[in-house]
Amino acid sequence: DGGITQSPKYLFRKEGQNVTLSCEQNLNHDAMYWYRQDPGQGLRLIYYSQIVNDFQKGDIAEGYSVSREKKESFPLTVTSAQKNPTAFYLCASTPADSGGTDTQYFGPGTRLTVL
Amino acid sequence: QKEVEQNSGPLSVPEGAIASLNCTYSDRGSQSFFWYRQYSGKSPELIMFIYSNGDKEDGRFTAQLNKASQYVSLLIRDSQPSDSATYLCAVKGRTGGFKTIFGAGTRLFVKA
Numbered sequence: 061d062g063g064i065t066q067s068p069k070y071l072f073r074k075e076g077q078n079v080t081l082s083c084e085q086n087l088n089h090d091a092m093y094w095y096r097q098d099p100g101q102g103l104r105l106i107y108y109s110q111i112v113n114d115f116q117k118g119d120i121a122e123g124y125s126v127s128r129e130k131k132e133s134f135p136l137t138v139t140s141a142q143k144n145p146t147a148f149y150l151c152a153s154t155p156a157d158s159g160g161t162d163t164q165y166f167g168p169g170t171r172l173t174v175l
Numbered sequence: 176q177k178e179v180e181q182n183s184g185p186l187s188v189p190e191g192a193i194a195s196l197n198c199t200y201s202d203r204g205s206q207s208f209f210w211y212r213q214y215s216g217k218s219p220e221l222i223m224f225i226y227s228n229g230d231k232e233d234g235r236f237t238a239q240l241n242k243a244s245q246y247v248s249l250l251i252r253d254s255q256p257s258d259s260a261t262y263l264c265a266v267k268g269r270t271g272g273f274k275t276i277f278g279a280g281t282r283l284f285v286k287a
Contacts, residue, residue: 095277100183102263102277103219118274150218162207162267162275166218 063087064167066151071172073138073145081136081170083151092134093152093164096120103150109134138172146174178202179266179278187284194251196281198264201245207267208240208247212260213280219263223249254285 064085073079083092091110095103105118109128123142128134138145148171152164180199188194196210207226211219225231225238225247237250247266251258261280268276 100279102179102279104277105274108274163209163221163224164265164275166220169218171216 064151064153064165066149066167066170068170069168071170073172073174075174076140078137078139079172081138081149081151081172083134083136083167084132085134085151085153085165085167086132087153087155087165088131089153089155089165090131091154092128093154094118094124094126094134094136095150095152097148097150106136106149144174145172147172177278178268178276179264181262181264181278181281183279184282185284186281187286188254190254190256190285190287192254192285194254194258194283194285196249196251196262196264196283198247198249198266198278199245200247200264200266200268200276202266202268202276203242203245205242205245205266205268208238209265209267209275210236210238210247210249211263211265211277212258213263214260222262251283254283256285256287259283259285 067082093108094106107126109115125137150169151167178201209224210222213219223238225240231238235252239248261282263280264278
């Protein structure tokens with residue numbers, strides 16, 4: 061089955077610790093995105109990547125880092141510099157040619173909690 | 176002013192009624208408009224997209240777009256308890272390199 065997978069589903073981080081969230085897709089999509097969702101708020105863009113080996117900062121990139129070494133994979137690292145990382149993290153992807161609609165397909169999400 | 180605004184709700188409707196969800200956006204150059212449904216603890220799933228003025232129907236769902244008023248809505252006919260969820264309005268705009276901007280969502284409760 062084609063889709064987007066994220067792991068782990070739940071993640072606990074101690075203060076001062078870096079953690080990495082995994083996102084893999086087998087949809088052959090070119091663009092991938094990371095969003096953060098806090099209670100009662102919309103999705104905020106952290107980073108996005110339109111092609112392999114290239115990525116751009118979104119609206120709230122501070123304290124986060126990404127890599128895009130393979131088309132299928134776009135891992136997100138939450139560094140110790142991110143002071144309030146507790147949130148629901150969503151990975152999404154879009155095909156290169158979506159007819160201009162840019163429909164985003166989401167993974168199941170990772171819920172990160174700081175202990 | 177937020178770029179994409181939605182009433183947070185909750186909006187409560189009886190089963191079988193029409194639920195009307197509204198969204199306004201600030202960027203007049205916006206090109207594509209989306210409605211996503213998100214169940215509690217789950218990721219958003221696309222319901223509909225629309226990019227031309229007017230109505231677009233898909234089963235029990237109708238999206239309505241009025242670019243002059245910078246307004247997009249979603250109507251759900253014959254609402255079912257399974258429609259209870261948060262509905263996110265998303266807009267692909269001209270600013271910021273054509274990023275997709277999401278509203279905070281409207282919580283809908285359909286009472287059986």
